[in-house]
Amino acid sequence: MKGTMKQKFVIAVVAGLLAAGPAIAIEQEKKPANAPISDINQEITIAPARVVTPAQQEILSNAAASVLRHISDARGDIHAKKPEAAKEALQKVDRLIQIIKAGRPVAKIKNHIWVAKKHLDYEDTKEVAADLIPIYADLSDIEDFMPVAQARKKLNKAKESLKKGNKKAAKEELAAVDEAITYSEMDLPLTETEHQVALAQKALDQNKLTDADKALKAAEDGVQFFSVGVEGPLVKAKRSYLQATKNYTVKKFEAAKADLKKAEAWIKRAGQSSDKKIRDGAAELEKSLKNLKNKL
Numbered sequence: 001m002k003g004t005m006k007q008k009f010v011i012a013v014v015a016g017l018l019a020a021g022p023a024i025a026i027e028q029e030k031k032p033a034n035a036p037i038s039d040i041n042q043e044i045t046i047a048p049a050r051v052v053t054p055a056q057q058e059i060l061s062n063a064a065a066s067v068l069r070h071i072s073d074a075r076g077d078i079h080a081k082k083p084e085a086a087k088e089a090l091q092k093v094d095r096l097i098q099i100i101k102a103g104r105p106v107a108k109i110k111n112h113i114w115v116a117k118k119h120l121d122y123e124d125t126k127e128v129a130a131d132l133i134p135i136y137a138d139l140s141d142i143e144d145f146m147p148v149a150q151a152r153k154k155l156n157k158a159k160e161s162l163k164k165g166n167k168k169a170a171k172e173e174l175a176a177v178d179e180a181i182t183y184s185e186m187d188l189p190l191t192e193t194e195h196q197v198a199l200a201q202k203a204l205d206q207n208k209l210t211d212a213d214k215a216l217k218a219a220e221d222g223v224q225f226f227s228v229g230v231e232g233p234l235v236k237a238k239r240s241y242l243q244a245t246k247n248y249t250v251k252k253f254e255a256a257k258a259d260l261k262k263a264e265a266w267i268k269r270a271g272q273s274s275d276k277k278i279r280d281g282a283a284e285l286e287k288s289l290k291n292l293k294n295k296l
Helices: 054-079 083-102 107-119 125-142 149-163 167-180 184-205 209-231 233-249 253-270 276-295
Strands: 004-011 024-031 041-044
Touching (some): 054 083, 054 209, 083 184, 083 209, 107 125, 107 167, 125 149, 149 167, 233 253, 233 276
Parallel strands (some): 004 041
Antiparallel strands (some): 004 024
């Protein structure tokens, strides 16, 4: 391909509670063939999400593909004994992963929690109480596809602590809310990818090229897993159902119920697919889900 492409990812601010998921735009600007590869510019603010539209799925998948491209570039540079070029490619991977992670449905909630915790350092507790309102709203907005009961319980405790003027307890409960809303469907493979990229960067700093390449191979696997998950609600439904069966086996029944709830949401979306194979797969999986649900 002639020339290089400068990718500018802009995650737009969207007012109100959207039904369409995180708004993400990608602009590509053609540059002359001899132009240096510029850094990826980014501006990140996320709106809450109920459903990620097919167009947005494609954007996230494209972002994942870009991560894979830069990782493969880095591996190529490693095999060509060009560690500095590999480091450059991995810097782009770092920034792309942050952009993808910011597209998670829980991203805006985490930002609101951060604001409330920061305000506790210098605002009156009565003032900070107002910061909890958008957190409650955002939790309601994502409860269709992930369990939020524990997070809401912790948020209620934070509210009570604020009423009592107990800043320390309120901050601890807000931290617990933050911990309770990890969105594992997207977060886990990305976290593993990020970890492997960090290992590769450390290995490059130590000039251990073989170790760096091994870590990047593992990172590629994580991004591919993420990409498939973003593109297919049936894949996500199967993954949630599998996690539910594991939790049921070890008698973690509440966790299994939460996993089934997520699986049901993804099955519903898969059932609306224009692809008959996906619809049939969703119907078959729904039978298995109902059997497990009856056991619970």
